[in-house]
Amino acid sequence: MIAARRLDLPTTTATEFVDITRRLQDEVTAAGLVAGRVHLQSLHTTLGLTLNENEPLLMRDLQAALERLAPTGTGYEHDDLLRRNGIGADEPRNGHAHCRALFLLPACTVLVEGGRLVLGRWQSVFAVELDGPRQRQLALQLEGEFARRADAPAPSDRDLVELELARQLLVDPAEVALPMRRLVEAGGKRLRPLLSMLSARMGPGRDPLRAAALAAAIELIHHATLVHDDYVDEAATRRGRPTVAAQEGAGSAVAVGVYYFAKATRIIAELGNPDVTFTIADAVEAVCLSQMDDVRLRGSYPGDYAMYLRVIRGKTAALFAASCRAGAQLGGARPDAVERLARFGDLLGIAFQMADDLLDYSDSSGKPRGQDIRQRVVSLPLIYATEDERLGPRVRELLAGPVPEELIQEVQDLVVATGALERVGEEARGLVAAALRELDQVDLDGVRPALTDIALATVDRIR
Amino acid sequence: MSVAVDGIDAHLDGLERVWEGGMRDAYGFYRARAVPAVALAAAMVETALDMQTRSGAPPAPPQLLLADLCLARASRLLAETRDQRLQVGFARAVERAASAAAGAAPADPPRALLVAVLAEAA
Numbered sequence: 001m002i003a004a005r006r007l008d009l010p011t012t013t014a015t016e017f018v019d020i021t022r023r024l025q026d027e028v029t030a031a032g033l034v035a036g037r038v039h040l041q042s043l044h045t046t047l048g049l050t051l052n053e054n055e056p057l058l059m060r061d062l063q064a065a066l067e068r069l070a071p072t073g074t075g076y077e078h079d080d081l082l083r084r085n086g087i088g089a090d091e092p093r094n095g096h097a098h099c100r101a102l103f104l105l106p107a108c109t110v111l112v113e114g115g116r117l118v119l120g121r122w123q124s125v126f127a128v129e130l131d132g133p134r135q136r137q138l139a140l141q142l143e144g145e146f147a148r149r150a151d152a153p154a155p156s157d158r159d160l161v162e163l164e165l166a167r168q169l170l171v172d173p174a175e176v177a178l179p180m181r182r183l184v185e186a187g188g189k190r191l192r193p194l195l196s197m198l199s200a201r202m203g204p205g206r207d208p209l210r211a212a213a214l215a216a217a218i219e220l221i222h223h224a225t226l227v228h229d230d231y232v233d234e235a236a237t238r239r240g241r242p243t244v245a246a247q248e249g250a251g252s253a254v255a256v257g258v259y260y261f262a263k264a265t266r267i268i269a270e271l272g273n274p275d276v277t278f279t280i281a282d283a284v285e286a287v288c289l290s291q292m293d294d295v296r297l298r299g300s301y302p303g304d305y306a307m308y309l310r311v312i313r314g315k316t317a318a319l320f321a322a323s324c325r326a327g328a329q330l331g332g333a334r335p336d337a338v339e340r341l342a343r344f345g346d347l348l349g350i351a352f353q354m355a356d357d358l359l360d361y362s363d364s365s366g367k368p369r370g371q372d373i374r375q376r377v378v379s380l381p382l383i384y385a386t387e388d389e390r391l392g393p394r395v396r397e398l399l400a401g402p403v404p405e406e407l408i409q410e411v412q413d414l415v416v417a418t419g420a421l422e423r424v425g426e427e428a429r430g431l432v433a434a435a436l437r438e439l440d441q442v443d444l445d446g447v448r449p450a451l452t453d454i455a456l457a458t459v460d461r462i463r
Numbered sequence: 464m465s466v467a468v469d470g471i472d473a474h475l476d477g478l479e480r481v482w483e484g485g486m487r488d489a490y491g492f493y494r495a496r497a498v499p500a501v502a503l504a505a506a507m508v509e510t511a512l513d514m515q516t517r518s519g520a521p522p523a524p525p526q527l528l529l530a531d532l533c534l535a536r537a538s539r540l541l542a543e544t545r546d547q548r549l550q551v552g553f554a555r556a557v558e559r560a561a562s563a564a565a566g567a568a569p570a571d572p573p574r575a576l577l578v579a580v581l582a583e584a585a
Contacts, residue, residue, distance in 0.1 A: 172562075281539040284538060285535040
């Protein structure tokens with residue numbers, strides 16, 4: 001048996017040895033792996049792996065050694081951005097980091113015996129940041145013999161969703177399944193399916209497997225829209241990897257999106273709950289209408305608050321709300337609970353999109369800074385920045401047409417200077433609080449902590 | 464055939480150009496085989512698949528968004544019928560057409576696929 005995991009790893013400095021031994025042991029324990037192996041793989045070219053001793057002075061020696069082997073800023077051809085094609089202005093100059101990666105491992109395996117990592121007395125497992133600070137991720141596969149404890153916890157909602165997604169992607173023609181599998185496995189927070197799973201627990205008809213089928217279908221719909229969005233926006237990367245359109249071509253991207261939209265629709269229809277089927281169909285139509293709105297409104301960029309709200313209600317919040325509503329309908333929840341959960345999802349979806357807008361001003365989002373400005377995507381910080389008495393006119397002037405690459409940073413600086421980011425952050429937090437208040441009157445049958453965690457996680461990203 | 468008499472005009476919002484560009488004819492074809500809402504759903508699916516997967520080249524982004532809207536609205540129309548067999552049959556037809564467009568097993572043209580679904584559900 002193999003269990004797959006992802007380890008999120010925020011780093012804080014340019015070069016950093018992050019001791020991940022304890023987190024690996026926690027993964028082994030949580031998975032119940034008794035005997036076997038943990039395979040680790042860095043998902044980044046400038047994040048290496050090594051086994052070494054965790055001693056503070058030695059850490060400094062190792063950093064110094066890397067600096068001697070490939071000194072920073074000493075004329076790497078990779079850093080000559082003028083000679084490279086297809087890169088943004090914010091492309092890091094990190095030739096030294098790539099060279100240092102030569103001396104580290106991109107992947108390694110640690111043995112497990114008796115439920116413990118097999119490590120020598122002085123050995124620790126390190127992820128080595130070579131070009132930080134960044135948000136990093138390691139892929140783990142735990143392979144071997146797993147405990148079957150009588151008191152073992154039931155599989156988590158997330159486990160069920162991942163299993164169902166993997167199962168669904170296993171049976172499809174390779175031509176569509178492989179590109180979608182790459183996208184699904186690249187990560188994602190699975191917020192919509194988790195909201196659906198939790199909402200499905202709130203009625204007498206709870207059935208984890210049916211709930212997982214619905215949740216996986218919702219996630220497939222979300223991913224199908226991403227595949228088409230990326231084609232429409234001419235995006236080159238998503239989650240740090242080439243988009244389906246960039247890697248497989250536009251024709252394939254179109255077909256993959258259509259296939260998984262239809263497949264998800266079928267999975268939901270096969271559940272045999274007409275209310276659930278209608279809820280999702282209605283939300284998908286709202287998503288499509290707002291995508292068209294979004295593209296149309298790019299002519300009057302950056303638009304106003306009412307316009308923004310209309311677009312993101314359809315583009316993002318509709319599927320959040322439908323995830324909650326459909327989950328509750330599937331579980332047979334009372335009508336008032338269904339409505340409150342749907343409102344919770346709607347508010348959360350709006351807050352999520354606002355938080356997402358803020359990530360355009362951060363280096364840790366996995367996408368290049370300023371992408372919303374380049375692609376003229378509706379974004380609340382820009383709208384608020386245009387309202388600033390002193391700086392607003394310049395922001396409006398810059399956004400009047402396509403923004404040249406050399407002016408993206410100026411737009412971002414102006415937005416920061418107006419305080420728009422803080423204003424959007426406050427508004428997103430306020431929406432999350434309002435969303436949680438919707439749940440006050442609902443008998444949540446023990447899932448309040450999990451729903452609260454998800455709600456807070458939507459805005460945690462912007463702290 | 465009249466959209467007003469059939470009561471389908473409200474479902475054409477945003478799709479007027481597509482309607483005039485061929486969906487009206489497709490609707491006429493399916494209307495002889497199904498009630499208005501189902502015939503319109505079939506016409507929307509056929510039109511979407513023609514735009515998305517059968518024109519030889521990938522659709523331009525605005526066309527893709529229109530085609531997506533056709534599929535989504537067809538899905539909502541079918542959801543309103545509360546007929547599970549139709550919903551599943553239509554979805555399978557789209558899956559077959561899309562996988563064929565991606566280079567997997569060849570499939571019949573959309574109209575043949577959809578007519579088979581309607582015949583089976585009758």
